[in-house]
Amino acid sequence: MQSPRPRVTIRDVADHVGVHPSTVSRVLNPATRGRITSKIVKKVLSAADELDYRPNKTAQGLRTNRSRSVGVLIPDITNPLFPPIIRGVEDALAEEGYTAVLGNTDNLAERERDAVATMRARQVDGLILATARKDDPIVADCVSDRLPVVLVNRSSDVPGISSVVNDDALGIAQAVSHLKGLGHSRIAHIAGPQALSTGEVRRRSFYDAMAREDLIAEDDLVVETRAFSVDEGLRAASELIASGRIFTAIVASNDLLALGAYEAIDDAGLACPGDVSVTGFNDMPFVDRVAPPLTTIRIPQYEMGREAARRLLQLLETPDFPAHATTLQPELIVRGSTTRVRNVNLAINRN
Amino acid sequence: MQSPRPRVTIRDVADHVGVHPSTVSRVLNPATRGRITSKIVKKVLSAADELDYRPNKTAQGLRTNRSRSVGVLIPDITNPLFPPIIRGVEDALAEEGYTAVLGNTDNLAERERDAVATMRARQVDGLILATARKDDPIVADCVSDRLPVVLVNRSSDVPGISSVVNDDALGIAQAVSHLKGLGHSRIAHIAGPQALSTGEVRRRSFYDAMAREDLIAEDDLVVETRAFSVDEGLRAASELIASGRIFTAIVASNDLLALGAYEAIDDAGLACPGDVSVTGFNDMPFVDRVAPPLTTIRIPQYEMGREAARRLLQLLETPDFPAHATTLQPELIVRGSTTRVRNVNLAINRN
DNA sequence: TCATTCTGTGCAATCGTTTGCACAATGATC
C-alpha cells in the first residue's frame, strides 16, 4: 500500500529550481514563455518533467474562468444516430485540448433543463446541443446568458444561434424523386414529431417535393409520430395499412421509423419491397445489413459533429462571431427496400 | 446584447442575508445544515433561490479535491456494444450527482495513456475503463497511484482491481451446446484479439466447452483476429473457408466478427444458416434485424454499466473497499443464423 | 557618469469554496 502520493504543484517546481511560482507559470504557458530567460526556461521545464508535474485544471479553471470543456447534450446515446456525431465532436475538441462532457436527455424538457444546469455548474465553456426543439426556451436562456451554443442535427427558431444541420429538404427530395423514378405515385409519409425541427422540416419538404414531382400528397397518407422510434414507426405504418388507403411506398422521416414500418408491413402479411417500398433517413450504422437493406438518405454524421465542434471553438475564441447555419449535403443510398412499383392496388386488394 | 452577467457567489448570498459566507456554505451543505438556526437556514435558502445562486463546482473541486466526475474510457463509442454500457454508467452516476467524462481510445495504448492523463489532469475522482488489456500498465499505474478504478466488460490480470464483466465462459458454453443440440460437431471459432480478456477468455472457453460436449476442437478451426471488427471477421472466415477444412458452424467471439463471417459466407457462394450456422456474442442493437437474424449471446450491457458505476461510487466512499469481480449472467438468444446441420461435407464439396 | 529605458523576475491579490478554530451567547448546574 502506498500513501496517497502528494500532488506536485507549481510551487514544488519553483522551489526545486529556486524561482518564484509565477515564473514557473509563465514558463509553462507558451504565450508568456518568451518573457523568461531561456536558461531558466530550460531548468523549469526539466524540473517539471523530473517531478512529473501536471497542471491542476481545476485550479486553472477557477482562476481563468475557463474549463476547456464543453457540454454535449443528446437525446439518447443508445440511438445509433448519435455516436458518430459525438465522435466527431470529441475528435475536433480533442485537437484543441478540450474535453466533452456528455448528457442524455431522452427528449424530456425537464431533463434537458437539468442537464444544462449541471453543465453550467461545471463551468463548461460552451454547449453543443443535439436536443433543441424548434422553439426552445433553454436555448434562448443560453443565448441571453451569452453562453456559447451550437446546435447540431436539429435547428431552432431562436435567433442568433449557430447550427450545423443536414439539408433535410434535399434529402427528402432525393427520396421522393427516387421513388417516382421507380414508378411510385401514391407515396405515404411517416412524419417525425413536429416539435422537432427535423420532423417538421422533413414533413414540409415531403409536400414540397411531391408537388415539384407533380405528385399528389394526400393528407391521409401523412401520419405523424410522437417520437423517432421503431415502435412509433410500427404504429404509424400499421395505421396507414389499416386505413385501407392506397399507397405503394413510404418515405419515413428516419431510419428507426422505417424499421418500424418493416415490422408493420410484415405483420400485415405484406412484403417490402414487393408490396411496399420504404425509404429511411440517416443511414444509421447497420441498416445496410437489415432485411431488406434499407434505401435511405445518408447524412454526414461524423462531419456534422466535427463541424459543430469547430464552430463552437471559433465562438469561444471570438464570442461575437456572427451566427451561421451550416447545412451539409446528404446522399441518397439506394439499397434493397425500394423497387419498381408492381401492384398499385395494394390497399384495395387487401380490403 | 446583455453584459456577461456577473456570477452570483456565496458571498453575494451572504451579504444579502447579512451573514458570513461560511454560514451560507454550511446551510447549502446538507451535512452541516443542522448546525445552523433554522430561521437563518430559511433566509439563506430563499436568498439563494432569489438570487439564483449556483455553486461553482470548480471552486468546490479545488477546495475539496473532489470533482464529482469520473472518466469513462472506451475503445470507440461508434461500436454499438458501448452506448448501452455508457448509458448505464451515466444513469447510475447521475443519481449521485456525478458526471461522466468520455474518452475514446480506439484500442490504441498511446491514446489510452493520453486519455488517462487528461482525465487525471481534470481531477476525475475515479475511472471506469472498458479498454483494459490483460496486462495493462496503465491500470497498474492507477492502482499504485490509488486512483479508484473499475473495469467493465473486460477484466485484467492486474491484482486488486474491481471489475464487472460478463460470464463469457458460460456464454460460449451456451453457444456450443446450442450448436451441438442442432447436430453440429465440426465447429469453428473466430477468436478475438488475445491481448484482450474477452478475446482470450472466450477462446479458452471454446476449447473447454467443446471438450465438455465431447467434441473435438481442432486448432485449425480456430482463427485469431487482430480486432473485434467486421473486416477482421470477414478475413478470418474467408481464411477458414479457403482452408478447405470441414466445418458446419462458426462460433464468433463477438457480433461484429459474426457479421464479417456472414459476408465471407456470402462471398463464397454459401448460405447462412443453410451451409454454415453462425453465432455471435453481445447481442448488439439491431442484430435481430440483420439477415439472417443473428443467434447470439445477450449480455446485460446496460446493467454492466450501472453496476460498474455503482462499484466505483462505493469505492469513492470507501477507498479501501476490497476489490471484487462481479460477473453477470448472459443469455442465449436463438434466432435465424443457426439451424440443424444438413450437409456435413461442406468443405469437402467445395474442393 | 548619470539619467533613462528595457527586461526579466518577484510579490501579492485573486478566483469561489470549505473547514478548523476561536469565541460570543445561551442555558444548565450547583
Add this chain to the structure above:
DNA sequence: GATCATTGTGCAAACGATTGCACAGAATGA
C-alpha cells in the same frame, strides 16, 4: 450568581493556479 458546557456563527487560511504591478539590474544614450 458564578462556573461550565453547549450551541451557533464568524474569522481566516487554505486549495493551485494566473496576472497586474512593482522593481531590481542591465543596457542604452547623452
